[in-house]
Amino acid sequence: MKAIVLTVVLAAIRALPCAAQPPQFSSGIIGGTVRGADGSVISSGVVSASRVPDFVSLPKHARTAATVVIGTDGSFHFPPLVEGTYRICTQIRGAWISPCDWGDGATTRISLPAGQASANVTIALQKGAFVTVRVDDAGQFFAATASNTSASLLIGVGTDSFVFRRAALLAQDAGGRTYQVLIPFDRSIRIVAASSSFQLATATGNLLAALSGNAIPVLVASGQQAPTVTLKIIGRVSP
Numbered sequence: 172m173k174a175i176v177l178t179v180v181l182a183a184i185r186a187l188p189c190a191a192q193p194p195q196f197s198s199g200i201i202g203g204t205v206r207g208a209d210g211s212v213i214s215s216g217v218v219s220a221s222r223v224p225d226f227v228s229l230p231k232h233a234r235t236a237a238t239v240v241i242g243t244d245g246s247f248h249f250p251p252l253v254e255g256t257y258r259i260c261t262q263i264r265g266a267w268i269s270p271c272d273w274g275d276g277a278t279t280r281i282s283l284p285a286g287q288a289s290a291n292v293t294i295a296l297q298k299g300a301f302v303t304v305r306v307d308d309a310g311q312f313f314a315a316t317a318s319n320t321s322a323s324l325l326i327g328v329g330t331d332s333f334v335f336r337r338a339a340l341l342a343q344d345a346g347g348r349t350y351q352v353l354i355p356f357d358r359s360i361r362i363v364a365a366s367s368s369f370q371l372a373t374a375t376g377n378l379l380a381a382l383s384g385n386a387i388p389v390l391v392a393s394g395q396q397a398p399t400v401t402l403k404i405i406g407r408v409s410p
Contacts, residue, residue, distance in 0.1 A: 196233060199283045202248035203292035205241055205261060213296065214243045216263035223256045223280065254285045259292060266353060268299040272330040273355045299353045300391040304338055304362065307403040308347040312369055323368035326350050328360055335363075347404075356393045361386035362400060370408055374401040 201220055205213045222235035229235065233253040241247050241263075259279050260271035270279045281292045304326055327337040338350035354360040364371060364385050371379040379385040379402070391397045 196229060197254050197286050198234070198251040199254065199287050200248060200251055200289045201257060201259075201281060201283060201292065202246070202289065203259075203294065204245045205247065205263070205294045205296065206245050207267070208295045208297050213241060213245050213263060213267065216241045216261060216267075218247045218249075218294075219260045219262070220249050220252060220257045221260075222253070223258055225255060227255070229253060252283060254283050254287070256280055256282050259294060261294060261296065263296065266298045266301060267296040268353065268355050270294065270296065272332055272334060272336065273299075274331060276332065297355065299355045300395075300397040301351050301353055302362065302389055302391070302397045303341075303399045304350040304352065304364070305399055305401045306348045306350070306371075307374075307401065310404065310406070311345075312404045312407060313343070313348065323366055325363065325365045326352070328352055328354060328362055338362075354389065354391065354397075356391055359388050359390045361388050363387075364402055366408065368408055369404045370406040371402050372405050374403065376405075378405075 205216070205218060207213060217238055217240055219238040220236060234251065235253055235255070237249040237252060239247050239249055257280065258271065258276070259281060261267070261269050263269070270276070279294075281290055283290045306324070306326075325337070327335055329335050336352065338352035340348060341351050342349045352362065354362075364379060364387060371385070373379065387400055389398065389400065
C-alpha cells in the first residue's frame with residue numbers, strides 16, 4: 172500500500188510544470204567598413220551601435236550599445252553585442268553626412284539574429300554642403316550681453332531623425348559672428364534662427380520672429396557652392 176502511495180506521489184510530482192527558465196540570449200560581433208560613396212577611404216572618426224527597442228526583457232548584463240574608433244583602413248568592430256537589430260551611426264569630421272541624421276534610416280540598421288556569431292555592414296557616406304550663417308552685430312549687442320550668449324541665439328537645422336543640430340561657431344569679431352552648418356545636397360533644408368535676447372532681421376531688413384524659430388530655406392545643388400545666409404541684430408528683445 173505504501174509503495175502504491177509513493178508511486179502516485181512521484182507521478183504527481185513529475186506531472187507538475189517545471190519552473191520557468193529565463194530566456195537565453197546569444198551575442199555576436201558586428202563589424203564592417205565606412206567609406207565614401209565616391210569610393211574614398213575614411214580613416215578616422217567613430218561609429219556607434221545602439222539596439223533598437225523591441226519590448227524584449229534582456230538580462231542586466233546584456234551589452235546593447237557600443238562606440239568604437241574607425242581604423243585607418245575604414246574598418247570597425249564592436250565588442251560582443253546581444254542579439255537584435257542595431258542602429259549604426261557615424262561621427263566623421265568634414266563634410267560627410269551622417270546617415271542617422273538624413274534619409275529614412277534604413278541603411279543604418281543591421282540585424283544580429285539569435286545564434287549568429289557575427290554580422291557585417293558597409294556604410295557608404297554621402298558628402299554634404301557647409302552653409303555659412305553670418306550674424307552681423309553693428310550695435311555690439313553681443314558684447315553688451317552676459318557670457319551666456321550661445322543660449323540666447325539658436326542657429327541650426329532639424330534633421331530627418333528629429334534631432335536638432337546646432338550650427339558650429341566658426342569665428343567672432345567686432346562686427347558679429349560666423350556660424351556653419353552641414354546639410355545634404357539637392358534638398359530644400361530650412362535653417363532655424365531664433366533668439367530670446369536679440370531682435371533678428373534678414374540682410375534686407377525684414378524682421379524675424381523672436382522665439383518661434385524662423386525657417387530659412389536653403390537648397391544647394393550637387394557640386395555647387397553653398398550660399399551665405401546673412402542675418403543681423405538690430406536690437407534687444409523687450410522682457
